[in-house]
Amino acid sequence: MENPTTWKLREAAASTFEQLGFFFPDEEPYDEQLEAPVAAVARVRFRGPIGGVLELRLAGDLLGPLAQNMLAADVPPDHATCLDAFGEMANVICGNVLPALVGSQAVFDLEPPEVSTDPQAWPRFEEITAYAVFGIEEGRAEAVLHIAEGAEVVAS
Template sequence: MNPAIEPALRQAALTTFGDMCMALPSVEMSAEQIESTFEAEVRVRFHGSVRGEVSVRLYGTVLDSLAQGMRGDNELMPTDLLRDALGEIGNVICGNALPLVAGEHGQYRLDPPRSALANDPPLGGPAVQTKTQVGLDGGRAEVGIYLEDLK
């Protein structure tokens, strides 16, 4: 496994949650954050010089506040807008992690984000997974990448 992948994922997650969702993601987590339960997941598949998918799995109750941070208000949002927000989070994390994983001259395309359930297998079949976690207000996010070319 490439030791640079996990820091790349973590950096992409910290940047996306911080700059786009106006959250304060942390590397350190409390016991409560670690024990929080599954809330929602999105997957973004990529093809090109590297192939696989990125997963963003949320635990606790964090999606509402992430979406509110993106929109800059405290209004509760309908499910389709929350799903849209999570999809865009997945898209941006994937787009920011891949250059760090595949090299800056890597060529790839992203599929539209899709909802997933925890532990759904990747669409491309067996793959090597690397993951990282960051703490968020009300829970945590687990960000993973499945790389099929390494299987």
């Protein structure tokens, strides 16, 4: 049985990819999707009753198609725009998962997303609170939640 935090992260990420990214998030990715190399990482830092980082990883050739879907464009836009689109996905997932974890009265401040195409841009988290992975087209998306402060207030 999946723990509630993981389930809420999965829900927030899946609905964001569906509604904002116009991608079908497959909850049972196949081997080729799982083997695709990570192409971009986005991090959103948050402060509130709990503090930490939401990380979104995109693997395979999805950075261009994601921005193309969002903009209803015929071809992928320029690189900076692709990164902006991906960062906004991370921002939206983060904003949705946090109140789901600690209740709808809680107020959070989110920092603007930081985006890199270097999979090693940031040191790995020492501890991961929740992780969700989806197959998307020929690649995948991974959402990682790291709660650094206040983990004890998360309802289980």
